[in-house]
Amino acid sequence: MGGCNLACRWCDTPYTWDWTGVGDSGVAYRPRDELHPMAWREVLERLRAYEVPMIVVSGGEPLSQQARLLPLLRALIDTGHRVEIESNGTVVPLPELAGLGVRFNISPKLAHSGDEEERRLVPEALAALAAVPGTAFKFVCRTRDDLDEVASIVDRYGTTPVWIMPEGQTPHEVDRHIAALGDDVVARGWNLTTRLHVAVWGDRRGV
Structure with a gap:
């Protein structure tokens, strides 16, 4: 997924969000080159073609687009896939998303990320995610x-x-x-x- 609400200096996927070169690499990526909107049904067909049992949704920050993700994730689960979502833990998950049975892999950021604490540690989001069974x-x-x-x-x-x-x-x-x-x-x-x-x-x- 493209876009992120944080700007971790050492991010290993800066091409999903760093349009100004604030990361350690100093490279400013161009969203027109990196981001390609796709209909969720097209994404579903591409993912199903891999013929793998588990899909991991990463980013960027996927929960920034969680409402748009819902139909895709429902379809994946309906076709027997296990789904995991990687998130920085700053966005409260929608109840509909938390109730789907997806697994959340949450990566709260530390001070060395370069992000201010009030941006990278959001108590209500961390509490909501910790309450979802299976969250790590x-x-x-x-x-x-x-x-x-x-x-x-x-x-x-x-x-x-x-x-x-x-x-x-x-x-x-x-x-x-x-x-x-x-x-x-x-x-x-x-x-x-x-x-x-x-x-x-x-x-x-x-x-």
């Missing part, structure tokens, strides 16, 4: 200090279960950060995951 919270981290910030967010907003993912655009960066974080993540009783798409394809698009 993933935090992108670089250092042990980031884990302290995660703990503070968990204490304030009840954002569990916790998954920690290392930040990085290259396999080397991911390896370095996960090595720095691993022991502390395990000691806190949280879950640790890598960035499989970066490990396999680096920062290549369209994979």
Whole structure:
């Protein structure tokens, strides 16, 4: 999905929203090149052609367009697909969406994203998402200090279960950060995951 209400400096999909070059790459993408409106029925047919059991909706920020997503998601679920939505956790989900049985993978942003706290942490949205069964919270981290910030967010907003993912655009960066974080993540009783798409394809698009 295109468009985002945040502007994380290290975002790995800046081409979905960064029209001014505020990200770490400094590249200003052109929406006319990157965004292509499509009817939901056309999207449905393309997704069904992959013949996979699960569809993950990512962005950008998908919940900014959640009303438009509803017919597509209903159709996917009706045809037997499992559906997951990745979100930054700043938008309250519509009751109709929360009731569909989709899984929410929520990634609240930390201070190193460059976004102001009042923009990246929205209490009513986090509470609503935490109340949906099966929701998981993933935090992108670089250092042990980031884990302290995660703990503070968990204490304030009840954002569990916790998954920690290392930040990085290259396999080397991911390896370095996960090595720095691993022991502390395990000691806190949280879950640790890598960035499989970066490990396999680096920062290549369209994979």
